[in-house]
Amino acid sequence: MTAPDPAAVPTRTELREHLVRTLIAGDVATPRQNNLLHYRRMAAGRPYYQFGLEFTREWTFEDVFALMVKKCGIDPDTSHFYGDDTIDPDLTIDALEAMGERIGEAAAREDTVLLATGHPSGLLPVYLALARELAARGCQVITPAAGWSYEADTSRGPERRHIRYVDGVAVLSGGGALHHTHDPHPMRAILEELTANATLWPDLVIADHGWAGAAGQAGVPTVGFADCNDPALFAGEAEGKIGVVVPLDDNVPPHYYTPLTMYLLARSSLIG
Known part of the structure; x- marks a missing residue:
C-alpha cells in the first residue's frame, strides 16, 4: 500500500475550507430538530443516547445545549x-490538533492501541489510516474478541451482530454487512x-459512539469523534472520561475525510 504523501x-x-465545502463542519446536514431531540433523550437518561457512559453529574437539557454550543459550535x-x-470548523480543527498530539504521544511510546468505529460507512478510512501508520511505528494494534456476538436491537427487531476487524479496526458486522451502532x-x-x-490492555482507544463511551467509562484513555446530534461523548469529555472529542459530521462520503485524515496524521507525527 502506498505511504501517505506529506x-x-x-x-x-x-482544511477549514474543505470542511465547510464538504459539510463535515460549518452548515451541516444534521437536522436541528434531531439534535434537540437527542439532547433531551440524553438528559433523560436514555441508554441509547449515553453511549455506555455513566455520568457523575445531572445533565439537564439546558446543560447539554450549552455544552454543545461551547464544544461543537451548534x-x-x-x-x-x-x-x-x-x-x-475551528472547533473541529482545534480538537483534531489535540487528538493528533495525544496519538503522537502513543506512537512515540509504541503504545498498545485499539481502534473501533460505529460509523463504518463514513469514518472507517480515517481509522484504517491511523491503524496502518501506528502499526508501522511499532505500536501494537490489538484485535481482541473477534467474532463475539450478541442480539442487537434494530429498527427491524433483534438481529445478530458480531465484532469484525477490518485491517485492525473493530466494526460491527452482521448479514454480510457492516453496521452503524451506538451500542x-x-x-x-x-x-x-x-x-x-x-x-495487553490498551494504552489508548481511538473510537466513536458506544465503542468510545464504554472505553472511557472503563477508565481507558480514549479519544474520538462525534456528530452534533451525539452529545454523550462531549459530556464524557467534560467529566474527564474522554480525553478529546472531535466535532464533525460523521457520515459524509468517505473520501471527503481524506484531507482531515492527512492533517491528523501530520499532527500525530505519523507522516512528514
Whole structure:
C-alpha cells in the first residue's frame, strides 16, 4: 500500500475550507430538530443516547445545549427549532490538533492501541489510516474478541451482530454487512476478554459512539469523534472520561475525510 504523501497535508486554512465545502463542519446536514431531540433523550437518561457512559453529574437539557454550543459550535439561538444546524470548523480543527498530539504521544511510546468505529460507512478510512501508520511505528494494534456476538436491537427487531476487524479496526458486522451502532456492548466485551485473559490492555482507544463511551467509562484513555446530534461523548469529555472529542459530521462520503485524515496524521507525527 502506498505511504501517505506529506505534500498532501492541507494547511489549517485549506482544511477549514474543505470542511465547510464538504459539510463535515460549518452548515451541516444534521437536522436541528434531531439534535434537540437527542439532547433531551440524553438528559433523560436514555441508554441509547449515553453511549455506555455513566455520568457523575445531572445533565439537564439546558446543560447539554450549552455544552454543545461551547464544544461543537451548534447555533446558540434557542428559538431555532427546525432546519439544519452548525458545527464550528475551528472547533473541529482545534480538537483534531489535540487528538493528533495525544496519538503522537502513543506512537512515540509504541503504545498498545485499539481502534473501533460505529460509523463504518463514513469514518472507517480515517481509522484504517491511523491503524496502518501506528502499526508501522511499532505500536501494537490489538484485535481482541473477534467474532463475539450478541442480539442487537434494530429498527427491524433483534438481529445478530458480531465484532469484525477490518485491517485492525473493530466494526460491527452482521448479514454480510457492516453496521452503524451506538451500542457499548461490543467494547465492554472486548475489555472483558482482555481482563479475563490478562492480555495487553490498551494504552489508548481511538473510537466513536458506544465503542468510545464504554472505553472511557472503563477508565481507558480514549479519544474520538462525534456528530452534533451525539452529545454523550462531549459530556464524557467534560467529566474527564474522554480525553478529546472531535466535532464533525460523521457520515459524509468517505473520501471527503481524506484531507482531515492527512492533517491528523501530520499532527500525530505519523507522516512528514
